Amino acid sequence: MLTHRFWAGLFALVPILGIGLYVIAVLGVGSVGGFSFAGLWLPENANPYANAIDHLFDLVHIICGVVLGVTTSILAYVVWRYADHPGRQAEPALYITHHTLLEWIWTAIPAAILVFLGFYQLQVWADNKMNRPMVMVEGQERAVEPSALVVGKQFGWEVYYPGPDGVLGTLDDQRVENELTVPVGRPVVLRVEAKDVLHSFAIPGLRVKQDVVPGMTQLVWFQVDRPGTYEILCMELCGWGHYKMRARMKAVAEGLEAEVQE
């Protein structure tokens, strides 16, 4: 017969595994049977605009982690404490329909956390989605213009650079499939669109993620501080070939950019 210890242990596995796996992924060290724990977590952020996003991400995880740990531990304890122990008869279960104080507590605490997060992240949202980066042009502050157009389609990413006329969105645009080249060390603005269905333009290494909607033009911006190759993914299930929507972003030192595009 399975005892109360077994069932309580089973419930206790939820906080232990839930938090344990999280810690293993974040630390990223060690391996089991050839499966390495490195690289389970997000790649290191290379986008200064997104440091605040990482901070929010960690904060939300910590809040959720604490709630998960506390609630599931209580559940495991209750299973252990109030089950039929050998030599001790459990008290009969009570059927409670209302408990006003309890309901107040479990409504008010999450609400307070949500409202706090809502206000706390406002500036981050504004910096990443509303206030386009500015540059000084001829003594005047101007919003950075998009340097490339990225169009999601089933199944791949078309990247357009302005052609000889220097204007994006005209017939002489240079098209490259599945490869985007950007300069390092200065703000980059991209125009993102979709051709057919919903896609989501995401660069995990820069914490950039923007759903793209057919018929809508949106802007994303970031700055890459580390030269190298980054992965572009589609993060909205868009059809049978969704998994094929991987592309490459090359961040190159200033000046090399034009060469690479050729």
Added chain:
Amino acid sequence: MLKHSLVWWLLGERCPWSARVAVLAGRWAVCGRDLVCLLSVVVAVGCTPPAEFGDNSLEWYKQERAARLEPGQGFPEVHRQDVSDITRVWFGTPDAPQLPLLEGEDDPALELLDMGKLAWAAGPVVSRNEESSQGLYRRHCAHCHGVTGDGRGPTSAFLSPYPRDFRLGKFKFKSSPTGTPPTKDDLKTILVNGIPGTSMPSFRLLQDEELDVLVDYVIYLSQRGMVERFLIAAVRELDEDARLVSLPDAARLRDLPLDVQLGPLQRVAPVGGESAADRDSAADADSVGGSEADAKAGADEDDGSESDGGSGAKADVSYDRDKIADDLLFLAEEQMLPVLEKWLGILDFEAKEVDVPAWVLDSRDAAYESQVALGQKLYFGAANCVQCHGETGIGDGQTNNYDDWTNDWLKVEGINPTDAAAWAPYVNAGAHPPRPIMPRNLRLGVYRGGNRPIDIFRRIQYGIEGTPMPASLTLTEEQIWALVAYVQQLPYETLSRPETAKKLENERPVR
């Protein structure tokens, strides 16, 4: 222990992992022996047989109709078996590709295709090393283009246009003239860039070497498909009761010793790769001439096909070695060499260098206006682009044409494409339901062969093989560039941000 080894021996070749699991499970189980037997049955049933290339059933059906056989009647089954056996001996299987080599290791086919690359592309998907996997074709291509390269993979029916059927040996976007195969660079460009406006995605993220591997394999599949089609067509030309190879009754070529099957051809062991496929074909290659090895090769074949009648039937076959060798040599020279020679042409082919005139995309250039005007005149006049691409260039001209892959049976057999009952038997035989080919809308900026001026130049100059877009035999290069300039200055309306068509200044009044 004996029983464990038996299971291992029975299953190890085909499904090493299942056998391992079965043996382990047997060891752990309390009632070991019975469980091992039970599990081995379950595992054996669940194992997939080795992959085989499918017959070109559409071509068979087409040739049967062309031979004016009674409805519902086909060629005798031995012919299908012969063609299937010959293509299998010459080209191997999807797991163990081979090339028909008349000159052994000096054969020019080996200059064109690399056996190591074919072995890398072929076979089931298993990891090769940290960076790449074995079986690249089945991993990346087969679900649309099919294991046989017939453009009939599981996803193909949902795509428009349909995926390419490589077996006709025709490719659309290339730097070589109509009627010649594409160069390896052309095929690789398609892999890197995909084909805009179609479901062919870009494979830019693959390693350069992997792209080369896939290019070789596509050429291999195309060659195999072309040769198979020629062999099927040759069946129609046969006298009554004659066979492609002189064998008595229903005897099959694949039941004979491998050196007889190969006739005058030779096999070269593939290099590189460590898949099971390689081991199989290496064993086959060793077995040429050796009687003991022959028996082994024969036994291998039997594993995959229960309908052969087993090894007993084989011994009864009396055959004339020299006659078979003669037949196979004749077939190789008539049906295989022309295909090989056509493809070998790409080794020496060099695309003609073309200079892009400066004015093509530069509206500030002095020559621009007059060139666009010339282009417009040609569009509506001598070049007659207007017939299909329409007055406004949106591709609303003649829209009831079909491409060569469809016309190969539709037009050849004089079938009315709107009569579903007429083409249904062909669809049953393996064709996709016919769809008219649409002339390109020239105002979207989406050109399947690429949107650089040189790409558009090539399309006008050489046409698009397999489609109604003809090569321009009479236009000068100057005139083609004028057309490129005219086409490029048409109003631009991308799909993602459509605008209502602007009235063209130079548009002719619509009657």
